[in-house]
Amino acid sequence: GKAFGEASEELGVRDAEMAASGTTATVALLLEGSLHVATLGDSMAFIGRADDADGGGSVGARLRAVPLAGVHRVTDERERKRVEACGAVVDGEYVVSPEDPDNMISVTRTMGDWNIRAFGVSDEPEILSLRLSDRDRLLVLATDGLWDAENTKPDDVVNAARRTRWSPLGASCTRILRLCGDEPADDCSIIVVHFLE
Numbered sequence: 001g002k003a004f005g006e007a008s009e010e011l012g013v014r015d016a017e018m019a020a021s022g023t024t025a026t027v028a029l030l031l032e033g034s035l036h037v038a039t040l041g042d043s044m045a046f047i048g049r050a051d052d053a054d055g056g057g058s059v060g061a062r063l064r065a066v067p068l069a070g071v072h073r074v075t076d077e078r079e080r081k082r083v084e085a086c087g088a089v090v091d092g093e094y095v096v097s098p099e100d101p102d103n104m105i106s107v108t109r110t111m112g113d114w115n116i117r118a119f120g121v122s123d124e125p126e127i128l129s130l131r132l133s134d135r136d137r138l139l140v141l142a143t144d145g146l147w148d149a150e151n152t153k154p155d156d157v158v159n160a161a162r163r164t165r166w167s168p169l170g171a172s173c174t175r176i177l178r179l180c181g182d183e184p185a186d187d188c189s190i191i192v193v194h195f196l197e
Contacts, residue, residue, distance in 0.1 A: 004123050004124070005123050007111050007123075008111040008112055008123035019112075019113075019115045020103075020113065020114075021112050021113065022112030022113030023110065023112060024041025024043040024107060024109075024110060024111075024143065025039070025040045025041065025125070026038070026039045026040075026045050026142075027039075028045060028193070030132075030193075034129055034130065034131050034132065035068075035130055035139070036129045037068045037069060037128050037129075038126070038127045039069035039125055039126050039128075040109045040110060040111060040123065040124075041072050041110050041144075042106070042107050042143075042144040042147070042148075043141070043142065043143045043144065044067065044068075044071060044141075044142065044147050045068040045069065045141045046065040046066060046068065046139070046140050046154050046158055047066045047068060047132075047138070047139055047158075048063035048064075048066075048136070048137045048139075048140065048158030048159070048161065049063060049133075049136050049137065050135040050136075050137060051063075062155070062159055063158045063162055064158075065140075065154030065157065065158045067154070068128050068130075069126045071147075072107050072126070073106060073107055073108060074090045074093060074094070074095060074108060075093060079109075080108075082108065082122075083108050083119060083120030084120070085120065086120030087120070088116075088120050094106055095108060095116065095120070095121055097115075097116055097119055098119070103115055105121060107121070108120065109121065109123065109124065109125070109126075110123065136195055137158075137162060137194070137195060138158060138192060138193060138194045138195060139191075139192070139193040139195070140154075140161055140176070140190065140191070140192050140193075141190070141191040141193075142157075142176075142188065142189065142190040142191070143188055145188030146190060149180035151179060151180065152180055153179075156179055157179060160172070160176050161175070161176060161192045161194075173190040173192065176190055
């Protein structure tokens with residue numbers, strides 16, 4: 001969590017205009033068979049895990065998307081209660097400053113966004129560590145532009161990524177973006193990591 005805090009501080013120090021700007025992040029580290037994921041905001045990560053008895057090796061076997069963290073928005077009861085305890089007003093899907101109703105944000109954790117920090121918006125990431133199993137096939141990290149798209153389902157995303165394992169660089173992301181229909185819900189960044197089988 002220290003690196004997230006330092007990056008957040010840097011965003012606030014560089015420029016006073018940056019006080020109202022911020023970003024979300026999802027970071028993954030694979031080390032000696034364990035996966036460590038830190039998330040902040042509404043970017044998310046999913047593992048594509050095989051459910052069938054042979055570990056998903058059969059052609060056409062579907063993967064199940066396993067979430068690696070929650071989404072840091074007021075729609076999550078735990079997050080809503082945390083920001084409300086710090087004095088924030090929750091209006092629909094937004095954290096709102098009680099001092100300035102125009103000062104609002106849709107995430108409860110972010111790097112930057114210093115103008116609303118006094119009301120519980122935090123740069124503390126959620127961290128998860130797990131040992132990978134022989135059923136884990138891939139990892140997808142993506143921003144809310146993918147996950148918020150109307151037709152995007154995490155199970156479909158990990159399976160689209162799996163079908164392009166040996167394709168040219170970028171093919172997985174292109175195939176995944178097609179799931180969004182005409183356009184992603186927002187700016188979109190996607191990283192796909194295939195594990196050795």
